[in-house]
Amino acid sequence: MANSWTEALSCTKVVIFDxxxxxxxxxxxxxxxxxxxxxxxxxxxxxxxxxHVYNTCxxxxxxxxxxxxxxxxxxxxxKLLHAGRLVVESSEMSVISLVKDNLDQDxxxxxxxxxxxxITQIRxxxxxxxxxxxxxxxxxxxxxxxxxxxxxxEVFPDVNPVSSSTDxxxxxxxxNVGDAVFTGDGDRILLSEKISTGAExxxxxxxxxxxxxxxxxxxxxxxxxxxxxIRMTQMKITSDxxxxxxxxxxxxxxxxxxxxMPAAEGYTLGxxxxxxxxxxxxxxxxxxxxVVETVCKVFEKIVYLHLFGIMIGDIQLKxxxxxxxxxxxxxxxDSVQIDDLPxxxxxxxxxxxxxxxxxxxxxLRNSIHEDYSCGILAFAILLCGQHPYNQRQGxxxxxxxxxxxxxxxxxxxxxxxQVPVGGFDRxxxxxxxxxxxxxxxxxxxxxxYETIEWYAALVSYNNELSLKKFxxxxxxxxxPYNPHKTKAADINYSRKRTIRDSIIHVPEADDPTSSTRKYxxxxxxxxxxxxxxxxxxxxxxxxxxxxAGVMAPVNDTLNKPAGSKDTRNGxxxxxxxxxxxxxxxxxxxxxxxxxxxxxxxxxxxxxxxxLFVIILAILYTLTK
Numbered sequence: 017m018a019n020s021w022t023e024a025l026s027c028t029k030v031v032i033f034d035x036x037x038x039x040x041x042x043x044x045x046x047x048x049x050x051x052x053x054x055x056x057x058x059x060x061x062x063x064x065x066x067x068h069v070y071n072t073c074x075x076x077x078x079x080x081x082x083x084x085x086x087x088x089x090x091x092x093x094x095k096l097l098h099a100g101r102l103v104v105e106s107s108e109m110s111v112i113s114l115v116k117d118n119l120d121q122d123x124x125x126x127x128x129x130x131x132x133x134x135i136t137q138i139r140x141x142x143x144x145x146x147x148x149x150x151x152x153x154x155x156x157x158x159x160x161x162x163x164x165x166x167x168x169x170e171v172f173p174d175v176n177p178v179s180s181s182t183d184x185x186x187x188x189x190x191x192n193v194g195d196a197v198f199t200g201d202g203d204r205i206l207l208s209e210k211i212s213t214g215a216e217x218x219x220x221x222x223x224x225x226x227x228x229x230x231x232x233x234x235x236x237x238x239x240x241x242x243x244x245x246i247r248m249t250q251m252k253i254t255s256d257x258x259x260x261x262x263x264x265x266x267x268x269x270x271x272x273x274x275x276x277m278p279a280a281e282g283y284t285l286g287x288x289x290x291x292x293x294x295x296x297x298x299x300x301x302x303x304x305x306x307v308v309e310t311v312c313k314v315f316e317k318i319v320y321l322h323l324f325g326i327m328i329g330d331i332q333l334k335x336x337x338x339x340x341x342x343x344x345x346x347x348x349x350d351s352v353q354i355d356d357l358p359x360x361x362x363x364x365x366x367x368x369x370x371x372x373x374x375x376x377x378x379x380l381r382n383s384i385h386e387d388y389s390c391g392i393l394a395f396a397i398l399l400c401g402q403h404p405y406n407q408r409q410g411x412x413x414x415x416x417x418x419x420x421x422x423x424x425x426x427x428x429x430x431x432x433x434q435v436p437v438g439g440f441d442r443x444x445x446x447x448x449x450x451x452x453x454x455x456x457x458x459x460x461x462x463x464x465y466e467t468i469e470w471y472a473a474l475v476s477y478n479n480e481l482s483l484k485k486f487x488x489x490x491x492x493x494x495x496p497y498n499p500h501k502t503k504a505a506d507i508n509y510s511r512k513r514t515i516r517d518s519i520i521h522v523p524e525a526d527d528p529t530s531s532t533r534k535y536x537x538x539x540x541x542x543x544x545x546x547x548x549x550x551x552x553x554x555x556x557x558x559x560x561x562x563x564a565g566v567m568a569p570v571n572d573t574l575n576k577p578a579g580s581k582d583t584r585n586g587x588x589x590x591x592x593x594x595x596x597x598x599x600x601x602x603x604x605x606x607x608x609x610x611x612x613x614x615x616x617x618x619x620x621x622x623x624x625x626x627l628f629v630i631i632l633a634i635l636y637t638l639t640k
Contacts, residue, residue, distance in 0.1 A: 061102055072316070119145030229277075249263055254278075308481060
């Protein structure tokens with residue numbers, strides 16, 4: 017292991033520079049010293065497209081705490097360009113490709129960051145070579161003589177023992193609407209209104225309209241969660257669109273109850289991408305570019321968090337909110353994985369198969385696991401909620417489709433027999449060739465593209481849409497060649513329904529008078545329709561009893577035991593209708609009246625039928 021810059025770079029002619037090194041050390045004087053050494057020794061710095069893409073994500077996320085970092089990146093590139101020492105390899109997005117091309121070079125040094133996905137890739141592929149490696153960890157750095165020494169030195173951490181603790185932090189005073197909570201600095205925060213209730217806790221509006229507070233239920237605040245929240249609030253991630261814990265909050269007894277975070281607005285992507293009708297109901301003006309802008313905004317935030325070594329873990333559509341394509345929010349951030357503190361939750365259809373059937377809090381995810389989940393997410397957003405392995409006439413479960421890599425889409429878009437109905441085959445055909453090939457390679461062949469590679473391909477697609485590169489005008493529509501069906505004006509919604517329809521409540525697919533919307537394009541996995549029928553069991557029971565000649569009981573007295581209290585009059589006496597029924601009079605009278613009414617109706621019907629036959633006979637005679 018080398019001990020200084022002088023020793024490390026004295027014989028170096030080329031530096032392979034990984035952007036996470038700048039993200040780690042760019043705020044500290046050590047990075048300026050590194051740049052001086054590179055320039056004085058006339059060393060060429062080799063970067064690829066990923067440097068620009070990472071820098072773009074940092075710029076777009078716009079964390080005020082990164083201003084110095086962005087300035088340092090500009091100075092770094094400017095000085096290298098001026099000295100003629102910057103070499104850009106534009107054909108490669110992944111830095112590991114540059115490493116593999118120079119494995120046997122003695123005069124090459126790799127400079128990276130401790131939380132870079134590059135280290136995970138080198139470790140997973142067990143790469144060896146003569147390349148010297150410098151790994152930055154904030155202001156500190158470690159020099160390794162080759163890749164093997166780096167793999168042995170940069171060991172993947174073990175899970176923190178606190179994650180297995182079943183204890184929890186209890187509180188003597190619980191807080192709710194109207195109560196005040198306090199930050200660690202003593203600032204008072206008023207819980208003004210409850211927004212939502214979840215499995216872990218409640219979310220409240222506060223007296224600051226830009227901030228909300230999450231208050232945990234009793235028994236939820238585990239040592240793992242509290243330790244993670246402490247670390248998160250120390251990281252100072254204050255970006256719009258990332259609902260990151262900003263400060264811990266306590267009750268008046270100074271007991272921890274939750275945290276404050278930025279407010280989000282809009283709908284979850286899970287609610288938006290719930291069929292064509294659901295999308296157009298919330299965003300009627302959307303086109304294809306709206307969807308692509310949305311997924312780009314989501315991915316630039318994920319890429320930014322990856323620079324901190326943060327694994328989102330529970331990636332899914334329900335953990336992302338949107339009010340418009342330019343305002344996208346990552347929510348439920350308190351469950352993410354940080355360093356040796358795991359993400360204890362996950363969603364199977366977004367989780368790589370090698371992690372199935374394991375307790376999420378018992379292991380640490382790495383960047384390769386996250387790359388898989390991000391590929392699923394990119395596909396699901398571009399195809400308006402469809403999972404890549406959803407298909408018609410396939411296996412019984414989605415789990416089997418994922419395990420066998422049964423991907424129903426072909427690269428050329430022609431073989432679409434297995435693609436779910438609803439226009440998704442047309443969306444697939446309208447995608448750029450690059451994305452179709454990446455999806456096919458990922459989901460049919462098992463290749464793991466880096467998250468930054470997905471982001472770069474999505475940005476390229478967005479640019480093509482904005483520059484009108486596609487000759488087919490249908491390529492710009494939300495659902496190409498599958499226009500949203502408007503409500504027909506000539507449908508008679510006032511027609512009488514059958515008794516069965518009235519009981520089972522099956523609304524017309526496009527009936528605007530229906531209180532329950534039915535989405536005809538919403539299909540379950542493997543094409544099985546999701547039913548919206550709701551059987552009114554009480555009404556069915558009443559009709560069956562009437563058919564048997566027995567009067568149905570009033571409301572909920574059918575299953576009420578004898579002598580039970582009548583909740584409507586508040587006494588122990590049976591209701592008046594029950595008295596009559598007990599005397600054997602009430603039901604008999606009611607049934608007699610019903611029978612007489614039915615007889616009158618039948619008589620009237622037969623009289624009309626008889627008159628109609630006579631009229632037909634007279635008309636026939638006259639025509640003769």
